[in-house]
Amino acid sequence: MPEHRVGTQKEFEAAREELLAEEKELTRRGDELARKRRELPWVPVEKDYSFETAEGTKSLADLFDERAQLLIYHFMFGPPYEAGCPVCSSIADNLDPNVVHLKARDVTLVCSSRAPLDKLLAYRERMGWSFDWVSTVGSDFHRDLGFLHTEQELRPFLEGGIPPTVRQMAEASGTDVPGYVTEGPGLSSYVLSDGTVHRTYVTSARGLEPAMAYYGLLDRTPMGRHEEGEETHWLRRHDEYGKT
Template sequence: MTTHKTGTREEWLAARLQLLNEEKDLTRCSDELAQRRQELPWVRIDKDYQFETEQGKASLADLFRGRSQLLVYHFMFGPDYQAGCPSCSSIADGFNGIAVHLANHDVMLWAVSRAPLAKLQAYKQRMGWTFPWASSVDGDFNFDYSASYTNEQQREGIEYNFRREAPFKERAGQPGGDGGAVAQFAAMCGTDTPAYTRERPGLSSFVLEDGVIYHAYSSYSRGVDGIWGMYQWLDRAPRGRNETGVWWRRHDEYPQLPESAGCCAQEKVAK
């Protein structure tokens, strides 16, 4: 028997209506925050960033592809990685379906990583993705937008998510600092913990107006939860995220689920 609170349909409806009011309050707050994001001052970009793409070398302006807005997902795939970050991969699984809609609403969506283009292309093919993905391997783009760090920065303590972290050696000595999920993900990417954590996830938005590119917004760490489609569904599931550790994998690494007995029974009835 379940240990979860149960009740009548009337009791459920009363509780649901109360929750609905709170959900509406949250939605209104979210709308207000979105408006404040759009009201942030734009910062002019004069630096000549260069990228490697499937179509050849490209500038930051080229990534707009005729649109006036550009969204960049900072995908954790460093030069030393042998595969993309599992968390970033889970997030990117949602890009294929929405990229075309954004492109037809004056917004280009790109993933950008520091790994060489050949690695990105091979991984993209493995994952079955179609969204555009650029390499910034020889440029400053990732470093300038707080998505990559040097060995020296890591030793001194990086500034990520607008806050300064302790030097890597000190962090490594803390519980979970170089073990647990971080070490597991590093191994899944075919690299070590220091190299893995020199890359960080995030998203940045840019706007092109009158031939000038401006940086409009960036968000990191839990700030990208909103675009992680898997969690938006889990937050509405009966047991929520229900996590005790790292459970997700790249979508081609899960064991094949057995056929449902119920489905088999239905098929037999149908026959």
């Protein structure tokens, strides 16, 4: 445990009061950003995307499941993977229990990956999730949103020094580094209005942190995320903690 300044209760309360003012300002700023996010222009989805599901082949419009809004988490599970990305798996742990609450607000949430459907459903059973998981037919859906790259596009990265965490995640997913990093995580949002599907929002990278509740909780602990300088990533699939 690192050394830290120790103070009195009075000093704590004074510092906490100052911090609280900043936290409230951040909350207000977050509310403003949420409003601006909702005001983004809607873009009609003109391409006919198809998805393999447990109920057969469906269109993007079918995935709404008779609701007006749709959230899709683009889960890193490419065709050569033997298991889902551990980081995406930790996100799915957070998404799964929220599906029922989103449905209550007219929102359907599904995960989409490029691996064959039987792989996805077997992995879902292993993890104990219940959300709908679809397999894209072809590469266009993830590619068009910027969540799929070619090895040629990634060559500068692949020819540089590969971070140990990337090698770790590739190995944990049962593939090599190129097979792992060609996939990318993301979240996309849609609305079905007057029979037309519109894309309303897309995010990736740290924009996904709202779906990673453990980081918000760690940010409130004395040591925080405590990831600086770590050679390997601490995240594991929830059934792998404690394994050597």
